[in-house]
Amino acid sequence: MTKNNAAFPTYSREDVRKALLDGDEIALIDVREEDPFAQEHPLWAANFPLSKLELEAWSRIPRRDTLIVVYGEYAGADLAPRAAAVLRELGYTRVHLLEGGLRAWIAGGGEVFRDVNVPSKSFGELVEAKRHTPSLAAEAVHALIDSKADVVIVDARRFDEYQTMSIPTATSVPGAELVLRVRELAPDPRTQVIVNCAGRTRSIIGTQSLVNAGIPNPVAALRNGTIGWTLAGQQLDHGASRRAPAAVREANRDSARRGAREIADRAGVRRIALADLDTLQQPGRTVYRFDVRTPEEFADGHLPGFVNAPGGQLVQETDHNAPARGARIVLADADDVRASMTGSWLAQMGWEVWVVEPVDAAARSETGAVTAPVPASAPVSTVTPAELAAWLDADNDGTAVLDFTASANYVKRHIPGAYFVIRAQLADALQRVPQPRRYVLTCGSSLLARFAADDLRRLTDAEIFVLEGGTQAWIAAGLPLESGETRLASERTDRYRRPYEGTDSPREAMQGYLDWEFGLIAQLERDGTHGFRVV
Numbered sequence: 001m002t003k004n005n006a007a008f009p010t011y012s013r014e015d016v017r018k019a020l021l022d023g024d025e026i027a028l029i030d031v032r033e034e035d036p037f038a039q040e041h042p043l044w045a046a047n048f049p050l051s052k053l054e055l056e057a058w059s060r061i062p063r064r065d066t067l068i069v070v071y072g073e074y075a076g077a078d079l080a081p082r083a084a085a086v087l088r089e090l091g092y093t094r095v096h097l098l099e100g101g102l103r104a105w106i107a108g109g110g111e112v113f114r115d116v117n118v119p120s121k122s123f124g125e126l127v128e129a130k131r132h133t134p135s136l137a138a139e140a141v142h143a144l145i146d147s148k149a150d151v152v153i154v155d156a157r158r159f160d161e162y163q164t165m166s167i168p169t170a171t172s173v174p175g176a177e178l179v180l181r182v183r184e185l186a187p188d189p190r191t192q193v194i195v196n197c198a199g200r201t202r203s204i205i206g207t208q209s210l211v212n213a214g215i216p217n218p219v220a221a222l223r224n225g226t227i228g229w230t231l232a233g234q235q236l237d238h239g240a241s242r243r244a245p246a247a248v249r250e251a252n253r254d255s256a257r258r259g260a261r262e263i264a265d266r267a268g269v270r271r272i273a274l275a276d277l278d279t280l281q282q283p284g285r286t287v288y289r290f291d292v293r294t295p296e297e298f299a300d301g302h303l304p305g306f307v308n309a310p311g312g313q314l315v316q317e318t319d320h321n322a323p324a325r326g327a328r329i330v331l332a333d334a335d336d337v338r339a340s341m342t343g344s345w346l347a348q349m350g351w352e353v354w355v356v357e358p359v360d361a362a363a364r365s366e367t368g369a370v371t372a373p374v375p376a377s378a379p380v381s382t383v384t385p386a387e388l389a390a391w392l393d394a395d396n397d398g399t400a401v402l403d404f405t406a407s408a409n410y411v412k413r414h415i416p417g418a419y420f421v422i423r424a425q426l427a428d429a430l431q432r433v434p435q436p437r438r439y440v441l442t443c444g445s446s447l448l449a450r451f452a453a454d455d456l457r458r459l460t461d462a463e464i465f466v467l468e469g470g471t472q473a474w475i476a477a478g479l480p481l482e483s484g485e486t487r488l489a490s491e492r493t494d495r496y497r498r499p500y501e502g503t504d505s506p507r508e509a510m511q512g513y514l515d516w517e518f519g520l521i522a523q524l525e526r527d528g529t530h531g532f533r534v535v
């Protein structure tokens with residue numbers, strides 16, 4: 001099956017395809033930054049930027065003997081061998097390079113997809129096509145609002161996305177919360193419920209969730225979401241703060257539970273007692289454990305060994321949360337509604353899904369957020385914010401600050417004079433930075449900067465320091481900041497600009513995005529590895 005090169009064995013496109021079709025566990029990872037990844041990649045590829053590999057690998061691929069296939073040609077360089085070496089250092093024992101890389105995948109007839117979270121988005125299109133999910137055009141919804149009709153609009157995105165832009169009168173009810181909470185917002189079964197997101201997927205999945213769970217109200221998706229609303233020439237709200245009631249009456253909870261369990265059973269979701277969870281941890285199988293409640297509920301108390309992944313986002317971003325295709329997924333909540341509904345969708349997407357049977361609240365004994373496991377970085381000298389400020393004041397040419405944070409954070413605010421750098425492109429970035437006597441490295445917290453310092457040692461004889469506490473500590477100290485794209489030593493390829501985010505995307509980009517979504521079903525058919533089954 002494999003061929004050996006000088007350092008790592010390889011997997012061919014045919015090998016990868018066979019593993020996917022056979023349901024074998026495999027992590028196909030693209031180690032480029034997010035923007036080049038979003039331009040073209042195989043359906044089941046997961047984005048693992050080389051720049052952050054140490055920070056993400058152990059949490060996203062927890063089993064060290066997972067079959068991993070790596071590719072990553074970018075700007076004339078192949079990042080895959082470097083990434084494979086890092087993975088080997090992290091303890092992974094079955095690391096392979098994709099034979100011939102992405103170019104060979106394409107040349108051999110392999111289908112490639114654009115954008116991010118493509119498995120979930122293409123699944124959403126398939127759901128609408130198979131189930132004829134009801135929808136209303138923006139003009140029709142606008143008319144209902146204007147006429148003060150008996151209508152409730154619910155926004156299925158994250159709350160922060162909703163606050164950025166929303167449909168007038170809409171209430172934030174993130175996807176997995178819909179079945180649990182919609183009866184509190186629309187107690188009269190005659191009330192029209194409309195579900196929206198920014199584009200299409202979460203509107204479709206949210207609407208079909210309500211239909212599948214037997215909500216008695218008439219339900220429809222806002223066709224094409226806020227994009228469709230904007231293209232129809234209608235105005236969005238900004239900074240809205242309406243949320244569904246936190247409390248759910250017992251009768252409504254019981255109705256939601258019955259509907260959620262019924263569709264989960266039909267989809268093939270399995271049940272397991274908490275005491276039996278360890279039986280799922282078998283050799284050769286990864287088990288992802290997700291608590292699908294809100295972050296606030298998770299922090300108040302959760303089952304040991306579980307991480308938080310609110311259900312709507314887990315369905316939307318499955319490729320990020322569970323990059324090992326073929327793994328088992330275990331879900332938990334506190335009401336047997338959100339886990340069942342989330343599980344019903346993941347099972348239809350081809351995952352083996354288990355839901356933890358209800359437990360006593362005392363079993364949720366861990367509190368707070370879960371810190372992702374990361375390896376120790378090499379020792380490095382550090383400098384306090386006050387010391388760095390003194391250096392910069394005393395000698396502007398002697399100290400160069402390299403900022404490895406996300407470019408969006410850099411643009412928002414950074415240390416005056418700092419250069420934005422993508423870690424995997426550090427060697428090229430240094431060509432754009434005047435050579436100093438010393439470098440000071442920073443990022444939001446200093447964690448990524450500490451790993452970058454080890455890279456920098458191989459490229460310079462200058463002194464190297466890491467800012468203690470990173471840029472957050474600089475800000476907390478009340479020191480000066482600047483904003484904008486002041487010094488970009490690397491291009492801003494670390495994040496793909498979604499056509500549906502923000503409020504200033506060109507109309508042609510929005511329409512192009514919708515046209516792309518409409519074509520996803522045809523791409524699924526050509527690719528043939530999706531494993532989706534709509535019930």
